Amino acid sequence: MHTARALSDRIRLELMADSQQLAILRQGADVWKRWRKANVARVDLSMPTLEQNLFWDTYAWPRDGDEWAEHPYQVWKRDLVESFIVGNVGEGSIVLEMSPGHGRWTPFLSERAKRYIGVDMNKSCTKFCRKRFSHRSNVEFHTNDGRSVAMIAAGTIHFVWSFDSFVHMECDVTDGYLGEFARILVPGGLCCIHHPGTPNELQRKRGWRSAVSTSLFASMAEGHGLRVLSQVDTWGPNNRSNTKLAGDCISTLEKVSRAVTAEVTEDFWAET
Numbered sequence: 001m002h003t004a005r006a007l008s009d010r011i012r013l014e015l016m017a018d019s020q021q022l023a024i025l026r027q028g029a030d031v032w033k034r035w036r037k038a039n040v041a042r043v044d045l046s047m048p049t050l051e052q053n054l055f056w057d058t059y060a061w062p063r064d065g066d067e068w069a070e071h072p073y074q075v076w077k078r079d080l081v082e083s084f085i086v087g088n089v090g091e092g093s094i095v096l097e098m099s100p101g102h103g104r105w106t107p108f109l110s111e112r113a114k115r116y117i118g119v120d121m122n123k124s125c126t127k128f129c130r131k132r133f134s135h136r137s138n139v140e141f142h143t144n145d146g147r148s149v150a151m152i153a154a155g156t157i158h159f160v161w162s163f164d165s166f167v168h169m170e171c172d173v174t175d176g177y178l179g180e181f182a183r184i185l186v187p188g189g190l191c192c193i194h195h196p197g198t199p200n201e202l203q204r205k206r207g208w209r210s211a212v213s214t215s216l217f218a219s220m221a222e223g224h225g226l227r228v229l230s231q232v233d234t235w236g237p238n239n240r241s242n243t244k245l246a247g248d249c250i251s252t253l254e255k256v257s258r259a260v261t262a263e264v265t266e267d268f269w270a271e272t
């Protein structure tokens, strides 16, 4: 029964992607299998750990990220940019992109922001992006430790964006980054983060999704003073675009201004 359901899930998923896309995904899976074989003695393979995410340092990046395509890709990509980036990146804003990889979303963010900061744990990604965007004067790229953004000062960022990266980060890493976002955001600053939603077993395995879920992400965010404004898996005109193939979710969070609340309370008691 279980096998039959897994098989029909697999057929459905395969039908949802076009054959070219599947070929690219399979290429990626082959690279992953080879890497896993070489590293099998070193790492726990059950979940996408920090160490396993070093995989992206030697990944081939056949289309610099555009290979992870939902269908039809150009419409899907435009809907994503228009729904989550355009309205959230103001002219004078400072933006952090967490884990840009080869910079798939960097043009859309950096052409709108006053300053763009990209932080990735893999050196080859930082190196590639520095070269690819060397013509832009408002961008900078940093390699981090996979857990923090210590190079960014507190209360300086207006918007944090991350796509296709938190889906591979385990709970402790995700929780640590959410704490960092709460530290670096200005009061009222926003984050849009793509992460695992409610993937089934096959989606989690096939999409190499971590154990994070929609509700777990929300409670971790709230724990750091980041209010959950929305959690969606569909967007765009008539909800035509989605991230259902792998059971993912996009959360929009807002940094709650604790300092303002404290000030109001003190004033209130002083006046009464």
Ligand SMILES: C[S@@+](CC[C@H](N)C(=O)[O-])C[C@H]1O[C@@H](n2cnc3c(N)ncnc32)[C@H](O)[C@@H]1O
Residues within 6 Å of the ligand: 050, 053, 056, 057, 064, 065, 066, 098, 099, 100, 101, 102, 103, 104, 105, 119, 120, 121, 122, 125, 144, 145, 146, 147, 162, 163, 164, 165, 168, 169, 173
């Ligand atoms: C699937 S790629 C996505 C790249 C890009 N965001 C995109 O949409 O094309 C995942 C990226 O996450 C980065 N990454 C994975 N774990 C990370 C961590 N703990 N801290 C920072 N970057 C990480 C990888 O180096 C890689 O660039």
